[in-house]
Amino acid sequence: MNQDNNFGYSDTVMDHFSNPRNVLKVPEEQYGPSGVGMVGNPTCGDMMKVWIKVDQADRIIDLKWKTFGCASAIGSTSMMSEMVTEKGGMKIEDALRLKPQDIMDRLGGLPSIKIHCSVLGDKALRSAIQDRPGRHGDRGQGYNRL
């Protein structure tokens, strides 16, 4: 981990912060998600929104996200988006077992005061999974605090 010139962040975090993967770049209504989740972080007031597409086999074949969050939130959610969609997509049951620590491990760690930021994407993903049709009646814009 090269933390000398990275403000305490790993090279992997810096890479994902500088080139975030899977950010939603089309208007939300064009994307056509299976579920949408949005959470706010009570510690800092930052927000995260996640959109997922799930196939018939319950695999998350695509995940997009946007945040009003910090470098740690951007880096960890970018990494999470790759972890969830790589190898043909993670099964829903496996995505629900994903923990912020798993994301941090792939990132090469986070500064200890920024660990709460890695929870944002994970919580928004869980909210999006719960938001899928048939999970509850009010799909699309659920807002949950951490």
Ligand code: FES
């Ligand atoms: Fe708010 Fe990191 S400080 S998400």
